Amino acid sequence: MKRSNLLVRSPPPSRHPNCRRYSSSGDTPLRPKCLASLVRRSTAETIPKILRSRPATDFTPSLASETLKLLWNDSQKSLLLFESLVATHPTSLSLASFNLAIDVAARSRQFSAVTSMICRMRSMGINPTLRTFSIVMERYVLAGKPERAIKVFTFMHEYGCPQDLHAFNTLLDVLCKAKRVEMAWDRVFKVFARRFAADRVSYNIIANGWCLVKRVGKALEILKVMLRKGIEPSSSTYNVVLKGFFRAGQVEEGWKFFLEMKKRKCGVDIVSYTTVVHGLGVAGEVGRAQKVFDEMAKVGILPSVATYNALIQVLCKKDSVKNAISVFNEMRRKGYTPNVTTYNLLIRGLCHAGHRDRAMEYMESMKKEDCDDNTQDDGDGSRPNVQTYNLLIRYFCDAGEIERAMSSFEEMNRGDYCLPNLDTYNILISSMFVRKRSEDLIVAGKLLVEMVERGFRPRRFAFNRVLNGLLLTGNQGFAQEILRMQSKFSHLPRQFKL
DNA sequence: TTAACGAGCA
Numbered sequence: 001m002k003r004s005n006l007l008v009r010s011p012p013p014s015r016h017p018n019c020r021r022y023s024s025s026g027d028t029p030l031r032p033k034c035l036a037s038l039v040r041r042s043t044a045e046t047i048p049k050i051l052r053s054r055p056a057t058d059f060t061p062s063l064a065s066e067t068l069k070l071l072w073n074d075s076q077k078s079l080l081l082f083e084s085l086v087a088t089h090p091t092s093l094s095l096a097s098f099n100l101a102i103d104v105a106a107r108s109r110q111f112s113a114v115t116s117m118i119c120r121m122r123s124m125g126i127n128p129t130l131r132t133f134s135i136v137m138e139r140y141v142l143a144g145k146p147e148r149a150i151k152v153f154t155f156m157h158e159y160g161c162p163q164d165l166h167a168f169n170t171l172l173d174v175l176c177k178a179k180r181v182e183m184a185w186d187r188v189f190k191v192f193a194r195r196f197a198a199d200r201v202s203y204n205i206i207a208n209g210w211c212l213v214k215r216v217g218k219a220l221e222i223l224k225v226m227l228r229k230g231i232e233p234s235s236s237t238y239n240v241v242l243k244g245f246f247r248a249g250q251v252e253e254g255w256k257f258f259l260e261m262k263k264r265k266c267g268v269d270i271v272s273y274t275t276v277v278h279g280l281g282v283a284g285e286v287g288r289a290q291k292v293f294d295e296m297a298k299v300g301i302l303p304s305v306a307t308y309n310a311l312i313q314v315l316c317k318k319d320s321v322k323n324a325i326s327v328f329n330e331m332r333r334k335g336y337t338p339n340v341t342t343y344n345l346l347i348r349g350l351c352h353a354g355h356r357d358r359a360m361e362y363m364e365s366m367k368k369e370d371c372d373d374n375t376q377d378d379g380d381g382s383r384p385n386v387q388t389y390n391l392l393i394r395y396f397c398d399a400g401e402i403e404r405a406m407s408s409f410e411e412m413n414r415g416d417y418c419l420p421n422l423d424t425y426n427i428l429i430s431s432m433f434v435r436k437r438s439e440d441l442i443v444a445g446k447l448l449v450e451m452v453e454r455g456f457r458p459r460r461f462a463f464n465r466v467l468n469g470l471l472l473t474g475n476q477g478f479a480q481e482i483l484r485m486q487s488k489f490s491h492l493p494r495q496f497k498l
Numbered sequence: 499t500t501a502a503c504g505a506g507c508a
Contacts, residue, residue, distance in 0.1 A: 130499085169499045176500095204500045211501095236501040243501070274502040309503035341504050348504090387504065423506090461508060 030058040032066035036415055039071065039081045047080055051088040059085070059092035068100040073386070073419035075104045075455030079113075086120070095126050099135060106139035108455040114139075118159055127160045134170045141178040149174060150187060168196040169205060176209030184209055200226070204236050211244030216253075219244050235267025242272055246279025254279055270296075274307045281314025289314050305331075309341050316349030324349050340366070340382050347388060351395035356404075359395070363388065370417075386418045390427060397431035402440070405431060425451040429462055438473040445470055445478050452485060 039047055051059070064085055071078035082101040085092055098121045105113040114136060118128050133156045137149035153171045157163045168188070175184035185206055189198065203226050210218035219241050226233050238261050245254030258276050261268050273296050281289035293311050296303050303311075308331045315324035328338065328346055343366050350359040363384060370383040389412045396405035409428060412420055425447055432444035444466050448458055463486050470479040 134499095166499050173500065199499095201500045206500095208500065234500085239501040241501095269502095271502045276502095278503065304502080306503040311503090313503065339503090344504065385504095426507095459508075 030054060030063060032063055032070055033416060035063060035067045035081075036070040039067070039077050040074065040415060044080055048084045048088055051084050056089055056091075059089035061092055061094035061097065064089075064092040065094060065096040065100060068097055068104075070415060071419070072100070072104065073421045073454065075108050076453060078104050090124060093121075093124070093126075095121075095129065095132075098126060098128070099132055102132060103135045103139070104455075106136055106143075108457075109139075109143055111136075111140075122160060128156075130161055130167050130170055133159075133161055133167070134174060137171060137174045138178070141174055141180065146175060146178070146180050146183055147187075153188075163196075165196045165199060165202075168192055168198070169201050172202060172205045172209075176205055176212065179209075179213050181206065181209030181213060200231050200234055200237070203231060204234065204240060207237060207244075208240045211240055211247060214244070214248040216241065216244040216248050216250065233266070235269055235271070238266050239269075239271045239275060243275045243279070246275065246283070249283070251279065251283045251285070268301075270301050270304055270307065273301055274304070274310050277307060278310035278314065281310065281318060284318050286314060286318050305336055305339055305342065308336060309339075309345060312342060312349075313345045316345060316352070321346070321349040321353045321355070338382055340385050340388065343382055344385075344387050344391065348391050351391065354399075356392075356395060356399065356401075359392065363392065367417075384417045386412075386421050386424065389418070389420075390423050393424060394427050397427060397434075400434065402431060402435065406443075419454075420451075422451070422456045425456060425458070426462065429458075429466065433465070433469065438475070441466070441469040441473050442475060442478065445475070445482055448482060449485060 038050060042050060067081065068078050071081060079101065082093075082097065082104075085097075098117060102114050102117050105111075105117065118132070121128060133152055137152050140146065140148040140152065149171065153163070153167065156167065161167070172184045172188055175181070175188065189202065189206060192198075193202070203222055207219040207222040210216070210222065223233060223237060223241065226237070238257075242254060242257055242261065245251070245257055254276070258268075258272065261272060273292060277289045277293050280286075280292065289311065293303065293307065296307070308327065312324045312327055315321070315327060324346060328342065331338065331342075343362055347359045347362050350356070350362070366382050366384050366388065370381065389408055393405045393408050393412075396402070396408065405428065409420065409424065412418065412424070429444050429447050432440040432447070448462065448466050451458060463482070467479050467482060467486075470476075470482065
């Protein structure tokens with residue numbers, strides 16, 4: 001498949017404004033955005049050559065890991081960069097870069113590549129940590145192979161990572177977060193609890209697992225077991241159950257539990273308040289949510305950005321986006337810095353109310369704040385992320401503004417903030433069927449090709465839909481091409497070995 | 499190492 005065929009092209013060869021001399025060696029240090037852009041426009045053959053042409057001093061561990069982060073949604077290119085760095089500048093690879101590469105490989109189910117990366121990092125004197133193994137375990141669970149995750153846990157000490165309580169809790173958490181709480185309880189907790197001396201955190205994780213599948217009764221049972229065993233519940237334990245009630249739609253039970261927590265002084269904190277503001281609000285009890293929010297100042301618990309976000313979301317969903325904007329302005333006046341979630345909530349609220357132009361203004365201020373802000377202390381600050389782009393694209397598509405959606409997509413595809421993910425492609429491909437135009441179906445086909453090239457696995461449904469569309473509009477040749485890609489794609493090796 | 503704000507599916 002020639003990329004030049006693609007209507008939805010990879011980024012134009014625009015130089016990043018911060019990057020004056022990225023294609024030849026010079027005295028300007030290489031920045032992550034420039035290296036990412038360079039890698040995306042190069043091939044497996046040229047990437048190592050380009051890397052060799054630059055002085056070794058350019059390749060710091062942070063350049064390597066930041067660039068891999070930017071290439072997160074292009075698994076092919078990020079793995080190519082990783083392999084090329086191994087060959088040309090191995091000292092630039094830190095634990096962080098290995099973890100990123102392992103995550104990307106595992107996400108596309110290349111588990112044998114994961115094993116070799118772990119062996120390679122050890123041979124380079126970088127020991128895989130629990131973080132490394134939690135990535136692998138999580139990917140196995142998400143790939144529908146939870147028993148493999150358990151196996152990784154039983155083997156990991158052979159790869160230099162201690163099997164301890166911390167690791168035990170991490171495995172429990174990985175399973176519970178993927179809603180495999182029964183497996184976590186029966187196959188891990190019961191089997192290993194004594195050996196690793198399960199603690200309060202272990203029980204909290206299980207209680208949370210039950211709450212995630214909306215079985216608060218089971219979480220309360222865990223609470224009883226803790227009390228029986230003399231393990232004192234923490235504020236996290238109570239907050240988990242509190243959230244569980246609201247998540248399960250048991251609003252009044254949640255409210256009673258909150259009152260009881262206050263009465264018995266069991267660690268009511270900022271998390272409990274945020275949970276209640278959000279829980280009451282999304283259940284439509286906006287007045288009560290607002291009252292709880294106002295109560296915080298009186299009891300001396302100041303709201304955090306997350307609390308403001310909860311209130312803003314509630315107002316957008318159940319009240320008016322106008323009031324949400326007032327709260328947003330108020331939080332800024334008080335000196336809070338909105339994060340990417342705050343902006344995404346407002347942008348979604350505005351789009352939902354049909355104000356897409358105003359939503360775009362907030363998008364622009366996010367980008368502006370990113371330029372003004374050099375500190376970036378918590379990593380991503382308020383830069384637009386994949387959710388920001390996806391929600392804008394989704395609303396543009398829903399409103400029939402396909403061109404606007406495509407222009408946001410192209411901007412995203414420049415890769416200054418993030419690259420399109422599976423959701424982005426799914427949203428756009430679906431929207432290509434609304435106008436019933438032959439040219440739209442070609443775009444859908446090209447998007448499908450591009451997503452496969454970047455390591456995403458479209459559902460069979462997407463393949464069939466695009467194929468049918470192309471055949472019906474007389475694009476037999478392109479349909480054949482996609483069919484060939486699909487047959488190759490479905491035979492990708494699915495090795496599960498570690 | 500666990501808990502709050504985001505996060506969809508044929």
